[in-house]
Every structure is written in structure tokens, then in C-alpha cells.
Amino acid sequence: MAAPAGTVWLYGLHAVAAALKNPARRLRRLVLTEEAQAVLTLECDGPLPLPPELAPRARIDEILGARPGSGIVHQGVALLADQLAAPALLDALKRPGPVLVLDQIFDPRNVGALMRTAQAFGACAVITQDRNAPEETGALAKAASGALETLPLLRIVNIARALIVLKSANVWVVGLDGHATNTLRGEAFAGRRVALVLGSEGEGMRRLTRETCDEICALAMPGGMESLNVSAAGAVALYELTREG
Numbered sequence: 664m665a666a667p668a669g670t671v672w673l674y675g676l677h678a679v680a681a682a683l684k685n686p687a688r689r690l691r692r693l694v695l696t697e698e699a700q701a702v703l704t705l706e707c708d709g710p711l712p713l714p715p716e717l718a719p720r721a722r723i724d725e726i727l728g729a730r731p732g733s734g735i736v737h738q739g740v741a742l743l744a745d746q747l748a749a750p751a752l753l754d755a756l757k758r759p760g761p762v763l764v765l766d767q768i769f770d771p772r773n774v775g776a777l778m779r780t781a782q783a784f785g786a787c788a789v790i791t792q793d794r795n796a797p798e799e800t801g802a803l804a805k806a807a808s809g810a811l812e813t814l815p816l817l818r819i820v821n822i823a824r825a826l827i828v829l830k831s832a833n834v835w836v837v838g839l840d841g842h843a844t845n846t847l848r849g850e851a852f853a854g855r856r857v858a859l860v861l862g863s864e865g866e867g868m869r870r871l872t873r874e875t876c877d878e879i880c881a882l883a884m885p886g887g888m889e890s891l892n893v894s895a896a897g898a899v900a901l902y903e904l905t906r907e908g
Contacts, residue, residue, distance in 0.1 A: 671746050674737035674801045680706035681809030689745040694718050699739030746799050755815045756832055758787035762858035765791045766822050766872045775806025776894040782810035784901040793818040826875040829858045838868050838876035839900055847880040849903045857904055864893050
């Protein structure tokens with residue numbers, strides 16, 4: 664069942680519980696199995712904020728378009744809600760922490776996983792390009808495991824221009840590239856606010872994005888692996904940037 668314009672079907676216990684707790688979410692419909700109702704009520708620490716519609720798992724499969732191989736694992740929970748409004752970039756920067764910038768990362772599960780990691784390491788926002796990144800979807804929200812509700816996801820028309828805005832706000836822009844000669848070391852950025860830029864797994868950062876960075880670094884990988892997938896690389900890089908000592 665397609666969601667009406669401006670709304671999204673969210674699914675999975677953690678993603679839906681986080682959305683139900685988010686006062687910025689406008690909630691439309693909550694469809695649950697009887698078993699999931701009890702679990703979700705515990706997740707929400709009290710009464711659910713809107714009356715649920717009880718339905719068998721097969722009905723939720725039908726609502727979400729879940730088929731074998733679709734990758735939709737809803738755990739008996741589906742929520743129709745309005746999409747979240749993102750703040751302006753300079754408003755997002757009022758929050759503390761590093762910025763994560765995603766250049767042409769298309770897979771919603773990768774974006775969601777990176778949002779979860781960014782939230783864990785205290786990032787202030789995640790930036791993607793409007794045309795070359797997934798919209799807010801149930802798959803993205805489930806992979807984010809609640810981070811979509813607490814961490815701003817900004818869809819920007821032009822990544823290079825956004826990097827210039829970040830630099831004007833005294834943010835040091837670091838691109839991650841496995842072939843760079845410099846190694847990413849957290850202590851080198853002590854006292855600086857950093858925006859970490861990740862490119863797609865296949866092609867990396869685009870030329871203009873790369874040229875707009877203040878510097879390009881690679882991850883230290885003494886085990887000899889040539890590269891990591893983008894969500895793993897983002898986790899290692901954010902850990903390195905935010906570790907103390």
C-alpha cells in the first residue's frame with residue numbers, strides 16, 4: 664500500500680517506538696499484531712499515543728508490500744506518519760558534535776546505519792544530497808533504529824555549496840578516501856569541529872566534493888584490508904574523530 668504524499672510507513676519495533684515518542688511526528692495510523700501491541704507498549708513506557716488497529720501479520724505484510732526477498736522485517740508493527748521537516752543547515756549546527764556528510768550514498772539501509780552510528784557518536788546532523796540519496800523510508804528508519812527521530816537528516820541541493828557553508832561556520836571538512844596519504848588521527852583535530860565526508864563505495868566522493876574538502880584522509884588499517892563498506896568506515900572514522908587521547 665503506497666503511503667500518501669508527505670507521509671511514510673515506518674516499521675519495526677525500535678523505529679516505530681521512537682517515532683511514537685517524538686513530539687515532532689504527526690501520527691496517522693498504527694497497525695499491530697496482538698503480540699506486538701504488548702511489546703510496543705513496554706517499549707513506549709506507557710499507553711500508546713494513538714489507538715492501534717489490530718491485524719494479522721499477513722495484513723501488515725500487505726500494507727507494507729512485504730514479499731519474500733523484499734527485506735521488510737516489520738516485527739508485527741507498522742506506523743503511518745508524516746515525514747519529518749528538516750531544519751536549515753545553520754540551525755542544525757547549533758547542536759553540538761561533528762557533521763556527517765554523505766555524497767551519493769544511495770542505499771537507504773546504509774544511510775540508516777550511518778545515522779545510527781552518527782547518533783551514537785554525538786553527531787549534530789547527517790547531510791545528503793537531495794537528488795542522489797534515498798528519501799525517508801521505512802527501510803532507512805528501521806536501519807537507523809530510532810536515530811531518524813533524534814538526529815536531523817538534511818537533504819541539500821548542492822553538497823559542495825553545503826561544505827562551503829560549513830567551512831564559513833568554522834567547521835573543518837575532512838573527506839575519507841582509502842587511497843589518501845594522510846591517515847585520520849583524532850588527536851590532529853583536537854579543538855576543531857569536523858565535518859566528515861563519505862563517498863559511495865564504488866566511486867567515492869565526486870570531484871567537486873573532494874576539491875572542496877580541507878583535507879583528505881584514509882583510515883589506518885594495519886591488518887592490510889584495502890577498504891571497508893561505507894557504514895563500517897563511517898563508524899571507524901567517527902570513533903577516531905571523537906575518541907579522547
